[in-house]
Amino acid sequence: MRAPFLSEYDPLTEGEGSIDPLGLQPIYERLADRLLPAVTVRMGRPRFVTAIAVGAWVCQEWQSDTVAADKVTPPWLVYEWSVVEAFVRSENVLAEGPRIPGVLKGQRAWRDGRPISASSYLKTPTVFGFTGIFRRLARSLRVLTAEGRLDDAGYELLAAWSAEQGFAGFVDGTDGAGAQFRKSLGRAVAQGLELGHTKRQSQDLCDLIARTLDPAKAGRREQQVLLRLLEDRAGPPETMTHLISALRKRRSTIQFAEEAAFLHGVEKTAPATLRELISAISAYEVFGRVITDAFNALRHAAAETRGACIGRDDFARRVSTGSAAALATSIARIRRHDRLVQWEPSLETTLARFDHAKTREQLYDVLLDHHRCVQDDKPPNGKRTWFERGRGDRIFVRPDYVLTDPPLKGVAHVHEYRMPTFSRFLADLGALS
Numbered sequence: 001m002r003a004p005f006l007s008e009y010d011p012l013t014e015g016e017g018s019i020d021p022l023g024l025q026p027i028y029e030r031l032a033d034r035l036l037p038a039v040t041v042r043m044g045r046p047r048f049v050t051a052i053a054v055g056a057w058v059c060q061e062w063q064s065d066t067v068a069a070d071k072v073t074p075p076w077l078v079y080e081w082s083v084v085e086a087f088v089r090s091e092n093v094l095a096e097g098p099r100i101p102g103v104l105k106g107q108r109a110w111r112d113g114r115p116i117s118a119s120s121y122l123k124t125p126t127v128f129g130f131t132g133i134f135r136r137l138a139r140s141l142r143v144l145t146a147e148g149r150l151d152d153a154g155y156e157l158l159a160a161w162s163a164e165q166g167f168a169g170f171v172d173g174t175d176g177a178g179a180q181f182r183k184s185l186g187r188a189v190a191q192g193l194e195l196g197h198t199k200r201q202s203q204d205l206c207d208l209i210a211r212t213l214d215p216a217k218a219g220r221r222e223q224q225v226l227l228r229l230l231e232d233r234a235g236p237p238e239t240m241t242h243l244i245s246a247l248r249k250r251r252s253t254i255q256f257a258e259e260a261a262f263l264h265g266v267e268k269t270a271p272a273t274l275r276e277l278i279s280a281i282s283a284y285e286v287f288g289r290v291i292t293d294a295f296n297a298l299r300h301a302a303a304e305t306r307g308a309c310i311g312r313d314d315f316a317r318r319v320s321t322g323s324a325a326a327l328a329t330s331i332a333r334i335r336r337h338d339r340l341v342q343w344e345p346s347l348e349t350t351l352a353r354f355d356h357a358k359t360r361e362q363l364y365d366v367l368l369d370h371h372r373c374v375q376d377d378k379p380p381n382g383k384r385t386w387f388e389r390g391r392g393d394r395i396f397v398r399p400d401y402v403l404t405d406p407p408l409k410g411v412a413h414v415h416e417y418r419m420p421t422f423s424r425f426l427a428d429l430g431a432l433s
Contacts, residue, residue, distance in 0.1 A: 018400070021386055022295060023374035024288045027344050028415040031281050034343075036243075036418040038140035038234040039425070040133070044099035045215040046226055046425045048134045050161050053143050053154045054213065055079040055131070057171065058185045062193075064147055070118050070196035076148060078192035079185070080131050081116040083209055085109075085198050090210035095217055101130045117197035141229040153233075157225050164219035165212045181208065218428065227429040234422075238271040243419075244426065251432050253423040260285065260412035262419060280340040281417060284347075287330040288414040291354070294319055294327075294367055296407035299386075302397035303404045311394040316360040324359050331355065368395065 019025070059075040066075055080102070087094060088106040102122050109120040126132040138144040143154040150158070155171065162170040162178050170178025184205055191199040218226065231240055246266050247254075254262050260282070267278040297318045301310045304318075320326070331351050334340055341347055353370050357363040368387070375383045386401035426432050 021371055021374065021401075022288075022291055023350070023370075023377070024292070024414060027284060027347060028288075028417075030344070031277070031284060032415070032417050034277050035239065035281070036235050036422055038137045038230075039418045039422050040136065041416050041418055041421055042128075042133050043137065043421050043425075044101070044133075045428050046134075046137070046230070047213075047215045047218045047222070047428065048130045049138050049141065049143055049226065050157060050218065050222060051083060051213045051215075052131055052134055052138050053150060053157050054161070054185070055083070056144055056148060056150045056154060057158060058182060058189060060149065061186065062189075066193070068193040068196045073118050073193075073196065075189055075193060076131055077125055077129070078189045078198075080125065080129055081106075081121060081192060081198050082185070082188045082201070083130075083213060084121075085116050086201070086206040086209035089203065089206040093207050093210040094214050100215060101128055101133055115195075115197035115199065120197075137234070141226075141233050143229070153225075153229055157222065157229075160221040160225045161212075161219065164221050167212070181212075185209075216428075220430070223429040227426070227431055230425060230429075236273070239274045239277075242266065242270050242274055243422070244431070247423050247426055248431060250423075253427050253432070254420045256413075256416050256420055257411050259417060259419045263417070276339055280337055280343070283330070283333045283337050283340060285413045285415065287327075287334055287351075289412065290323065290327045290330050291367065291370075292414050293407055294323055294363055295371070296403050298364070298367065299397055299401060299403035300406055302402045307396075307399065307402070309390040309394040309396050311392070312361045312364045315364040319360055319363070321360070324357055324363050327354060327357055327363065365393070 055076055059079055062075040064074075067073055068075075068078055084100065084102045084106040087100055087103055088110050102125070105121050106116055109116050112120075114120055122128045124132075135144065135148075138154075139146060139151075141153055142151040143157055145151045158171050162168070165178075167176070167178025167181055169176030169180075170182050173179045184201075188199065188201055188205070231244055234240055235243075243266065246262070250262070263278050263281065267275050267282075270278060294315075298310070298315050301314045301318050302308075305314065331354060334347065334351060350370070353373075354363075354366055357366040368385075371387075372385050375385050384398075387395040387397045390396055423432070
């Protein structure tokens with residue numbers, strides 16, 4: 001038995017504001033962008049950047065406004081369909097446990113005897129497909145241009161990859177195994193554009209795609225190129241040098257629960273700009289943890305009362321007696337920070353709202369009011385709150401948002417600041433061994 005393929009969740013829309021109930025996400029994303037601007041938590045194996053570079057070179061013959069017979073699909077996405085279909089058909093060729101975006105959709109189409117097309121693939125491939133997920137990184141490393149063409153580092157990466165795969169002529173030749181492979185991929189894309197869906201290719205070609213683009217099997221020279229590009233271009237030079245050095249000394253990847261402690265350790269010897277950023281992240285996450293734990297305690301109280309209305313007293317019995325004091329301390333810490341409110345002036349509105357929560361009972365009222373304001377501000381016309389008002393101070397938590405399990409304890413951060421993802425990049429590229 002092989003481990004199952006997993007691809008990213010692919011919602012068509014986010015229903016009625018069911019994420020980020022406390023409005024913490026936008027500031028978190030901007031702080032994370034300051035730390036690792038080229039990386040996102042959705043990224044898996046960095047070798048997808050190589051697959052994107054291969055696709056950019058194969059698709060260079062088509063204009064940027066070319067679309068398939070379905071009137072919507074560009075060449076790069078037809079190429080992605082072809083790669084995903086090859087991975088599905090040649091699963092036995094791949095290494096164990098790959099994380100391949102879109103592969104569940106490909107498997108379903110293959111089981112149903114259908115080609116991959118816009119209707120059978122991811123609804124939002126620009127977000128959840130491997131090209132969409134890794135495009136930010138590929139552009140930051142200058143593997144791709146903003147227009148999706150091969151950039152300077154893309155040629156270097158393809159040179160290393162093609163040499164290791166024995167693909168002479170892939171980049172600059174008309175003869176050789178590489179030139180033939182490029183022509184085969186180009187023919188698959190041309191057929192997909194003409195039909196508006198993939199055309200079944202030979203099993204030999206599928207096996208070759210899977211063997212040479214397996215996300216878990218980057219060659220040593222290819223690893224070295226990707227690693228150097230990460231070091232030089234994935235973020236501010238001083239930040240990258242310090243983070244990579246710390247991860248090399250650690251010699252292992254980071255789990256989400258370990259990220260806060262890792263950043264705290266890095267902060268002590270970090271350059272001034274990175275030290276300032278890490279302290280801002282820590283201050284923001286302490287505040288986020290206090291209000292998230294309180295909100296989750298409210299949701300869990302609804303589960304314990306089996307859907308009955310709950311009020312201030314129910315909430316107060318389930319949160320720490322020091323929760324209001326911890327909240328005040330976290331707010332003061334943010335305001336003392338030299339840069340955080342300067343970077344994020346909108347944060348002051350939230351802090352001012354929670355200034356009124358001096359007791360657990362007051363925290364209950366402020367928390368509900370803050371959640372209502374967050375939902376009201378969500379585009380396009382606001383979203384429903386997770387609760388309905390009852391008599392007096394009592395509320396009914398809507399069934400979809402009741403928290404059955406007790407809130408997690410001992411996890412310092414609410415959000416992941418991309419260090420687990422980045423550490424897995426380095427491990428994949430042989431930098432932590």
